[in-house]
Each structure stands twice: as C-alpha cells, then as structure tokens.
Amino acid sequence: MSTSGAVTIWERGRLDARVGPRQVLFGRMYEDPSIELGAFRPGSRVLCIASAGCTAMKLAPHHEVVAIDINPVQLAYAERRFEGDRGVRGRAERIMDFMRFFGPLAGWWPSRVRAFVELDDPAQQMHYWERELNTWRFRAAVDGLFSITALRAVYAPRFLDFLPNRLGSVMRGRMERCFARHPNRSNPYARSLLLGELSSEPPPSQANEIQLVHADAASFLESQPAASFDGFTLSNILDGTDDAYRQRLFSAVKRAATPDAMTVLRSFGNADADSPANRAEDDRSMLWGSVLVRPAHELGLER
Numbered sequence: 510m511s512t513s514g515a516v517t518i519w520e521r522g523r524l525d526a527r528v529g530p531r532q533v534l535f536g537r538m539y540e541d542p543s544i545e546l547g548a549f550r551p552g553s554r555v556l557c558i559a560s561a562g563c564t565a566m567k568l569a570p571h572h573e574v575v576a577i578d579i580n581p582v583q584l585a586y587a588e589r590r591f592e593g594d595r596g597v598r599g600r601a602e603r604i605m606d607f608m609r610f611f612g613p614l615a616g617w618w619p620s621r622v623r624a625f626v627e628l629d630d631p632a633q634q635m636h637y638w639e640r641e642l643n644t645w646r647f648r649a650a651v652d653g654l655f656s657i658t659a660l661r662a663v664y665a666p667r668f669l670d671f672l673p674n675r676l677g678s679v680m681r682g683r684m685e686r687c688f689a690r691h692p693n694r695s696n697p698y699a700r701s702l703l704l705g706e707l708s709s710e711p712p713p714s715q716a717n718e719i720q721l722v723h724a725d726a727a728s729f730l731e732s733q734p735a736a737s738f739d740g741f742t743l744s745n746i747l748d749g750t751d752d753a754y755r756q757r758l759f760s761a762v763k764r765a766a767t768p769d770a771m772t773v774l775r776s777f778g779n780a781d782a783d784s785p786a787n788r789a790e791d792d793r794s795m796l797w798g799s800v801l802v803r804p805a806h807e808l809g810l811e812r
C-alpha cells in the first residue's frame with residue numbers, strides 16, 4: 510500500500526482546532542540539545558526540525574545543519590532568530606504564561622519559585638520542592654489544568670489523543686525526575702518553565718550557514734539523495750499523526766541515512782517510555798515521555 514499521501518496535523522500551523530492563519534507556535538524550543546550533541550558525530554551533516562531555531566543554532570558550530578519546518582511562519586521566525594532577532598513569545602509560551610498566572614493560588618509566589626530556580630544541588634532541590642512547592646493545592650491545580658477537559662479548550666483533538674491518562678500527575682512526575690537529577694541554576698528550562706524567562710543567547714556565527722527548508726520532513730527526505738544525512742533530530746513531529754505517516758517518515762529517514770546515522774525522536778506520550786533507547790531523564794527540559802536516541806536502521810523495529 511502506498512502511504513505517500515500520509516499527512517500531518519502540524520501542517521495547519523495552529524495548536525487549536527480553529528480555522529485561521531498559521532502562527533508562531535514556539536518562541537523557544539523545549540528540547541535539550543545536549544542530547545543531540547552527544548548523539549551526532551562532530552562534523553557530520555544533520556537534519557533538524559526548525560521550530561524556534563534553538564536546536565539548529567546549538568548544532569551549527571559542530572555540524573552542517575539543514576533545518577526544516579512545515580509551518581512557513583515558524584520557519585521565517587527561526588530565520589529571524591538566526592539573524593539575531595531576540596524573538597517573541599509564541600502560542601506555547603502564552604499558554605504557559607496563563608498556567609503560571611495561577612501559581613500564587615497554589616502558594617507558588619514568584620520569590621519562592623525564584624529561590625528554587627537558584628538552587629544547584631538536586632538533593633537540596635528535592636527537599637525544597639517537597640517542603641515549599643509540592644503542595645496539595647499545586648497538585649490539584651496541575652491535575653486540573655492538564656485534564657483533558659481543560660486542554661480541549663486550547664488544543665485540537667489530534668494533539669491530545671496520544672497523551673497518557675492522568676496527565677497532570679504524569680507531568681508532575683516528569684518535573685520531579687528533572688529536579689532530582691539536574692541542578693536548577695544552570696538549567697535554562699527550569700528558568701523558562703517556572704519563571705517564564707526565555708533565554709536570550711545571541712546566535713553563533715555559524716547560524717548563517719544553516720540551510721532552511723520549508724517542507725514536510727517525510728516529503729523532503731524522499732526527494733533527497735540516498736545516504737545523504739548522518740543525523741536526524743525530529744522533535745516530536747510524530748505526536749498527533751497516524752501510523753501511516755510514522756511508517757512513511759521512518760522509511761524516508763532510513764533511505765536518506767548513511768550507514769551509521771543516528772536519530773533523536775521525542776514524544777509527550779508514554780508509549781515508548783520503557784524503551785532502552787529512551788533518554789528522557791537526561792533532557793533537562795523535563796517535559797518528555799520519551800527521547801529516543803537510536804541508529805536510523807533500527808527505526809520501526811519496536812512496533
């Protein structure tokens with residue numbers, strides 16, 4: 510059966526189900542590029558999802574980078590950031606701002622949260638977390654905000670179908686996993702998620718060498734020479750897509766991959782949480798159910 514018509518909901522360039530213009534969805538990325546920097550051979554040619562451009566900019570000093578996005582508005586935004594633009598708050602940041610607005614109701618006063626973000630010893634962090642922040646009001650608020658009913662007001666159904674049950678409790682678990690392992694003070698994602706402060710690092714000089722492509726990742730890879738990429742970091746582009754698209758993307762990656770090529774694939778879902786390839790706990794952005802780091806030739810063998 511041909512799957513070449515398989516498409517993805519991300520093409521709409523919106524998180525909600527409304528009809529309207531495409532948007533800048535992500536003002537920053539919430540994907541820790543130390544995963545990619547550890548997975549890809551220095552000097553190699555890699556494909557990354559452009560999104561807000563953060564991963565591409567971290568990879569650019571070490572790799573030949575092709576950054577692709579299906580959403581032209583998001584791609585143009587990444588390009589502006591490569592040129593030095595300080596960036597904006599996208600839809601995702603506005604949703605998080607809204608959630609953070611309720612913080613004081615749960616005892617999360619800005620000074621209390623800031624003191625937590627300044628800690629740099631995971632044992633101390635967990636002590637502070639249990640004593641000051643992990644209150645029953647916080648747990649109830651997160652469980653309410655991450656209930657499917659609440660999320661339906663903001664996200665299109667396809668973005669919710671694959672999410673684990675009791676998402677609030679799952680997200681709290683992912684946060685604790687991060688605080689117990691990574692020092693907050695040097696973790697830019699603790700700062701952005703808990704305080705809403707976005708990093709403002711200037712682009713590296715190699716940012717102007719990043720090749721930008723407006724296309725769907727599967728279609729683009731199908732058009733590329735075989736064995737032309739050594740690494741692929743695919744963000745969580747399979748979240749919200751169907752099995753036909755997954756198969757199509759995996760086939761396209763395998764064809765475009767050199768023999769030792771590595772892949773990184775994230776998901777908010779928990780379906781691959783127990784995979785031996787899952788490095789989610791090493792990703793300081795704390796959000797992910799799985800961050801699969803695998804050779805390209807192993808794609809699709811697990812399902």
Ligand SMILES: C[S@@+](CC[C@H](N)C(=O)[O-])C[C@H]1O[C@@H](n2cnc3c(N)ncnc32)[C@H](O)[C@@H]1O
Pocket residue numbers: 517519520522534535537538539540558559560561577578579580583724725726727744745746
């Ligand atoms: C998957 S989303 C998730 C955001 C990401 N986790 C982050 O922290 O930035 C990232 C980007 O992928 C793009 N995207 C989604 N599916 C794609 C596809 N099939 N091909 C190319 N880009 C895609 C979206 O337009 C969006 O800009």
